[in-house]
Amino acid sequence: MRNRRESMAIGASSGNTTLISSETTITGDITFTGQLDIEGTVNGSVQAASGDAVLRVVSGGRVAGEIKVPHATVNGKVEGDLHSSERLVLSEQAVIDGDVYYNLIEMAAGAKVNGGLRHSSNVADDLAAKREAKAAEATPSS
Numbered sequence: 001m002r003n004r005r006e007s008m009a010i011g012a013s014s015g016n017t018t019l020i021s022s023e024t025t026i027t028g029d030i031t032f033t034g035q036l037d038i039e040g041t042v043n044g045s046v047q048a049a050s051g052d053a054v055l056r057v058v059s060g061g062r063v064a065g066e067i068k069v070p071h072a073t074v075n076g077k078v079e080g081d082l083h084s085s086e087r088l089v090l091s092e093q094a095v096i097d098g099d100v101y102y103n104l105i106e107m108a109a110g111a112k113v114n115g116g117l118r119h120s121s122n123v124a125d126d127l128a129a130k131r132e133a134k135a136a137e138a139t140p141s142s
Contacts, residue, residue: 022060029065038063038076045080059093066098074111081115 016034020026024040031047035054038046038061046055048069055069061076068083075091081098082088088102090111099115107113 020061037061051086057094059091083120085120 057076070086092110094111
């Protein structure tokens with residue numbers, strides 16, 4: 001059952017909500033728009049088709065595969081890399097076995113990440129590209 005904190009989570013969109021219930025297992029990749037609530041199990045990648053999409057992996061929910069979404073709230077288990085281009089919330093029961101790529105992150109006490117945390121944003125990517133270009137110019141060629 002969802003708790004109050006999960007229902008008030010980021011970007012709760014009206015309508016266009018898809019639910020994978022607790023007794024359901026999906027095998028295969030999912031591409032979605034709107035909001036996707038995972039209470040069951042997904043064996044495959046999950047990807048958003050729009051920039052305002054919201055993924056919620058609630059307590060008891062599990063994703064075994066890569067996730068690429070703008071907004072996500074996780075209070076279940078993710079086995080694979082998680083990419084959140086806008087905002088990521090890791091709640092108390094979240095367990096991530098993989099690397100987390102985020103722009104903005106909120107992590108509650110008790111959340112576990114068994115992998116790396118990597119900040120990524122368009123600004124940071126642009127700065128890194130400029131540094132690499134400057135370093136390439138400074139390196140003398142033989």
